[in-house]
Amino acid sequence: MKVAVLSFAHVHAATYLRLLHDRSDVELITADPDAEPGDPTRGKALADELGVTYRSSYEEVLAERPRAVIVTSENTRHRQLVEQAAAAGAHILCEKPLATTEPDARTMIEACSTAGVSLMTAYPVRFHPAFTALRHSLTGGSLGRLLAVHGINNSTPPALERSWFADPTLSGGGAIMDHTVHIADLLDVLLDGEQPTHVYAVANSHLAPGHDDAAGDVETAGLITLTYPSGLVATIDCSWSHPATHPTWGGLTLTCVTEQALLEFDAFPPLLTGYDTESATPRWEPGTIDLDAAMLNTFLTAARTGQHAHPDGESGLRTLKTVRAAYRSLHTGQPATLTDPIREVDGHESRTGR
Template sequence: MALEEYFSDFTDRDWERESPEGRVRMAVVGIGGFARERALPGIQDGTYCETTVLVTGSPGSTAEVAGEYGIDHVVGYDAFLAGEKREAYDAVYVAAPNALHGEYAVAAAEAGKHVICEKPLETSVAEAREVVSACDDAGVTLMTAYRLQCEPTVRRTRDLLADGVVGDVVQVHGGFSNPLLDHASPDTWRLDPDLAGGGALVDLGVYPLNTVRYLLDCDPDSVYASTISTDPAFEAVDEHVAFQLEFPTGTTASCTASFNAHASSQLELVGTDGRVRIASAFGGVVPHEMIVESGEMRMEHAGEPVDEVREEFDYFGYCVLTGTDPEPDGRDGLADLRAIKAAYDAAERGERVSL
């Protein structure tokens, strides 16, 4: 296939094979900054989901948000767990702090509701496994919210790699940094290891980790990592992390993440016959800017960005409505948690850890 053909229908939803009717009614659990600024607008702008219930620790102060989006029901966390307004939603989006994911996801599954849960699925492999088991037992859809798997630039890159356009992938370089305290208060739950389960690795490093696994369609068999925290604000969690993944194919991925560096992200895959580089791969609304080299050929592509959050919720809604199993399922979330645990073990022991 000529390189141009990979970009002719760049933003086509290759997962959308039919046009189901109806919408999935969503209860959004946890109305923090991301839910307000990205998730609620993404759901509203999409095709297959609608928000009908907000679940929050501050129902009174959330009334304005509910009014803005025309949402009829606002309930507290305890009321949600007790089953209040259960008839008003079909699925739950869990956006509470990481250590609370399992509690709300399991409660939703036991009520027969489908679940899309923010990453990481939980703060430990054992607790994440409970989420997967609960959804399996209830027969409901479980999707880990890896929105990059729904983003066109990443999906076209996977096509390029699968077709051997760059040959065998030998090296991957990924990095994601975001100055946390520029937009969060010093008492943010992300700096509490009990609530977050870790620092920069869990919150930012999981993006290159999951994206590389997705693109290579392969899990790493060993990991080496180092963590650094020099600013007192990050005393309890990793401020910076560097980790290296080795895959059974011989591919090596070198990744970095930081809570205290200039906002930046990039992803490059180097193969035996070429390379793919994605600009701002992990930064939110991703610009479609990428470079592909294959032998003597070189192509640069730039296009309008797509809201990957909208794509993510439409993909989830489509899967629920059509009975399709999502690719970023619960087991995908489990695989990342195993790698994250191994990375922290490697950093503590100062040696490579096998998976």
């Protein structure tokens, strides 16, 4: 099956390229024309390093009619590439967040529906077997009602690897845009798509001292509080709070409080700790399955068979609604609802009256 990767902008792109290159059932073609000339981490330089087929433009790739396309561009460029891939008849896996505005996300979903192709959002953590076990424990009924959830998704500032993460015109925002969505997706699964009634957010940009390029004009730390119709309260720590010397990029944990129990989920538990003499830093080997490989396998199976892929575009839209409400809360200093009126200002969503 012919599979295309469009853009190497995202930090996950190289991982996907390696995984796809190693599959005997995939004919991989790629393009990254937006890369800066001479950038060794992107474009033809990266393709040559990984031994994958490279084309000079997205149009050239799509003219080869790939069955499946993976979009790993800068966040604000997702819509354009998803629309192009849908028009070419490809099933699509789009890196998270699905989009940076709700109108863009809805347009992407509609484009794929019109073209009769699947749109999947890249949320690999929901494929973790431990999360599946957590969900079964909560839905089994023996632990009582779910009362509260605390989620943490922290990392080093991704702009240390890709500077566009600190440019709001390309990223759409900082730590809130980047890291709220994974926890929001897990909540979406646990609550069967139930949406919060109110979203309250606080944030700052103090967590990149000495690394101005890692902060730019975006927030580097955020704490989001969600309230639901059932009375459940959830919090999301979405900060870029790990220093560059941290033994891993970051991590993701979930703590669930029920009437009868406390359940904890760690997506990347430490399996082995030690010391790396080459880098003179601690080393931490995570004890988990390859979540990206599990997600790609689900996507490729759906693309091959024509099945509907999950998490789909609607899942991506629901989590994006939480993110946009968080930014409206930051703007007003008050809790926001997902149904607050919004309008477009210079291509960006804004609360009415802003």
